[in-house]
Amino acid sequence: MTEYWRWKEYRWHDENIxxxxxxxxxxxxxxxxxxxxxxxxxxxxxxxxxxxxTGSDSPTSALKAMxxxxxxxxxxxxxxxxxxxxxxxxxxxxxAHKAITEIACHARGANYMYGPTVRTVLDMGGQxxxxxxxxxxxxxxxxxxxxxCAAGTGxxxxxxxxxxxxxxxxxxxxxFQVEEEPPPVSSTCVVFAKSEASGLLRSGWPKNKVLAxxxxxxxxxxxxxxxxxxxEEKFAVTGGIAKNIGVVRRLENEIGIKALPPTLDTQIAGxxxxxxxxxxxxxxxxxxx
Amino acid sequence: MKAxxxxxxxxxxxxxxxxxxxxIECKSYPCVxxxxxxxxxxxxxxxxxEVAAVAMVHRKKIKYSCAPxxxxxxxxxxxxxxxxxxxxxxxxx
Amino acid sequence: xxxxxxDMGAKNIKVVILDGGRMIGKALVRAxxxxxxxxxxxxxxxxxxxxxxxEEVEGVVATGAGxxxxxxxxxxxxxxxxxxxxxxxxxxSARTVIDVGAEEGRxxxxxxxxxxxxFALNEKCAAGAGAFTEAMSRALEVExxxxxxxxxxxxxTIPMNAQCAVFAESEVVxxxxxxxxxxxxxxxxxxxxxxxxxxxxxxxxxxxxIVLIGGVARNxxxxxxxxxxxxxxxxxxxxxxxxxxxxxxxxxAEA
Numbered sequence: 001m002t003e004y005w006r007w008k009e010y011r012w013h014d015e016n017i018x019x020x021x022x023x024x025x026x027x028x029x030x031x032x033x034x035x036x037x038x039x040x041x042x043x044x045x046x047x048x049x050x051x052x053x054t055g056s057d058s059p060t061s062a063l064k065a066m067x068x069x070x071x072x073x074x075x076x077x078x079x080x081x082x083x084x085x086x087x088x089x090x091x092x093x094x095x096a097h098k099a100i101t102e103i104a105c106h107a108r109g110a111n112y113m114y115g116p117t118v119r120t121v122l123d124m125g126g127q128x129x130x131x132x133x134x135x136x137x138x139x140x141x142x143x144x145x146x147x148x149c150a151a152g153t154g155x156x157x158x159x160x161x162x163x164x165x166x167x168x169x170x171x172x173x174x175x176f177q178v179e180e181e182p183p184p185v186s187s188t189c190v191v192f193a194k195s196e197a198s199g200l201l202r203s204g205w206p207k208n209k210v211l212a213x214x215x216x217x218x219x220x221x222x223x224x225x226x227x228x229x230x231x232e233e234k235f236a237v238t239g240g241i242a243k244n245i246g247v248v249r250r251l252e253n254e255i256g257i258k259a260l261p262p263t264l265d266t267q268i269a270g271x272x273x274x275x276x277x278x279x280x281x282x283x284x285x286x287x288x289x
Numbered sequence: 290m291k292a293x294x295x296x297x298x299x300x301x302x303x304x305x306x307x308x309x310x311x312x313i314e315c316k317s318y319p320c321v322x323x324x325x326x327x328x329x330x331x332x333x334x335x336x337x338x339e340v341a342a343v344a345m346v347h348r349k350k351i352k353y354s355c356a357p358x359x360x361x362x363x364x365x366x367x368x369x370x371x372x373x374x375x376x377x378x379x380x381x382x
Numbered sequence: 383x384x385x386x387x388x389d390m391g392a393k394n395i396k397v398v399i400l401d402g403g404r405m406i407g408k409a410l411v412r413a414x415x416x417x418x419x420x421x422x423x424x425x426x427x428x429x430x431x432x433x434x435x436x437e438e439v440e441g442v443v444a445t446g447a448g449x450x451x452x453x454x455x456x457x458x459x460x461x462x463x464x465x466x467x468x469x470x471x472x473x474x475s476a477r478t479v480i481d482v483g484a485e486e487g488r489x490x491x492x493x494x495x496x497x498x499x500x501f502a503l504n505e506k507c508a509a510g511a512g513a514f515t516e517a518m519s520r521a522l523e524v525e526x527x528x529x530x531x532x533x534x535x536x537x538x539t540i541p542m543n544a545q546c547a548v549f550a551e552s553e554v555v556x557x558x559x560x561x562x563x564x565x566x567x568x569x570x571x572x573x574x575x576x577x578x579x580x581x582x583x584x585x586x587x588x589x590x591x592i593v594l595i596g597g598v599a600r601n602x603x604x605x606x607x608x609x610x611x612x613x614x615x616x617x618x619x620x621x622x623x624x625x626x627x628x629x630x631x632x633x634x635a636e637a
Contacts, residue, residue, distance in 0.1 A: 299506030
């Protein structure tokens with residue numbers, strides 16, 4: 001049975017950096033309810049990361065993600081000077097020195113990924129949706145996090161991908177393959193929207209049109225959350241949803257602002273920010289001794 | 290920092306917003322005992338400041354937690370908002 | 383005077399036929415994609431149940447989420463209004479009505495005349511109504527009719543973190559994966575939705591007698607959780623899902 005919601009897990013490291021020559025080596029482990037990432041930063045630069053599905057156990061997922069990030073680098077856990085846990089499972093990262101919320105970590109990570117001009121970050125994770133405002137240093141100035149309702153989260157999108165039997169990576173592209181943009185589905189609630197979508201399919205709507213209607217509703221919902229916190233340019237999108245142009249392009253149209261183009265995998269923003277927090281804390285610790 | 294605690298679902302937007310820059314000035318947190326439902330608490334945030342926040346257990350059901358202070362008719366001023374001397378608390382509904 | 387009430391519910395369409403305020407026929411039909419057709423089907427079935435013809439019906443009023451689509455009438459009243467009307471008629475001592483349907487949950491406070499004093503709704507969110515227990519029964523791979531009795535065999539309370547039907551489904555799946563007994567999970571499911579309904583009742587300030595109506599009233603597990611959370615017993619009528627239509631039929635007689 002094909003699992004349409006399953007996206008590819010992967011790892012990467014920078015061949016041009018030699019970890020043995022690094023002074024400050026830190027890691028951030030972001031254990032979300034759906035995905036987990038481990039990110040390694042050496043002397044302020046991103047060195048390696050892994051991105052995988054969170055298993056049934058947070059501590060095990062954290063360990064697996066960390067090991068996988070180090071695979072092929074010759075590094076061992078002893079090389080890590082400071083480890084920060086973040087995300088939903090942050091208190092369950094057994095080898096972390098400290099836990100920091102994903103809000104602060106995403107702001108910091110976005111600041112690295114997009115530069116000091118980024119002021120508003122939209123992150124749609126597996127089971128939450130956050131809007132974070134930050135300053136030029138990546139410090140949070142405002143935030144709203146919605147993890148109560150599946151609408152506007154990766155999970156909500158997965159439900160639809162499954163209903164329509166469309167691989168999650170293709171949802172964005174397919175949602176634009178329509179003759180004209182349909183009206184959005186009227187229910188915000190994923191459960192009710194799913195019934196609505198079933199009805200539309202039965203009445204003859206092609207899959208792509210239903211996808212378009214749902215992406216449109218999700219985009220609008222996210223825009224109202226953005227407006228609650230206020231949007232200041234530059235604007236960037238992180239998290240898995242950044243890869244879904246079906247939602248991103250529609251929300252850009254609605255707010256009239258284009259998101260900064262991603263330069264790195266958008267799902268590592270939290271783990272990256274955590275590792276960067278670790279850099280500062282490790283520096284303090286070493287200079288205090 | 291303006292912290293918006295709560296959620297948005299099919300029924301609407303339910304956020305309690307706390308301007309934590311004011312908490313740093315206030316330092317006494319009268320809002321916490323003022324709430325009859327124990328929704329607010331003092332936490333140390335990610336930047337090591339002691340600020341007021343909506344307790345974790347209430348964040349996903351804030352509409353229900355705040356319901357006793359929000360009857361359908363003749364709504365009195367909210368105790369948390371009144372107790373705060375810095376105008377730092379706002380409700381979106 | 384013979385009147386009819388049509389409750390265009392989100393999941394089921396109910397029709398009640400009254401003669402001088404006394405129920406003489408009723409029918410329930412699953413709402414199909416064409417709700418008008420389903421309503422016509424329910425109406426015909428209710429007429430057959432009453433043993434009368436359509437011409438004998440002197441007034442029709444609609445209620446329910448889809449009331450503007452109801453056939454045979456252009457008069458409609460709110461769900462809240464029809465619930466209160468019907469409950470007071472059959473239970474004059476009732477002062478609080480809790481109505482949990484497939485897609486909406488309501489708490490209504492009314493006075494001795496059946497006039498609504500205050501009400502609170504769980505709307506547009508599956509976690510606040512019957513859609514929640516249905517989704518959870520699927521996640522537990524149990525028939526919805528068996529979910530209630532199964533939960534009563536549990537004596538353990540476990541908390542549910544999720545406040546959303548989609549997230550709760552993931553939570554249930556992981557509880558099952560961790561070998562939590564299904565009956566404990568079933569009880570947690572009912573406790574969760576009961577707490578979201580009790581919050582509505584607290585918001586309007588509930589007062590006895592409390593009458594519980596709507597399809598979910600048939601779920602014994604839910605009723606148990608509700609009474610524990612309210613710390614008060616509730617009255618459950620026969621045919622709890624027909625009260626909306628009953629109230630609408632009463633309104634038709636008041637014309």
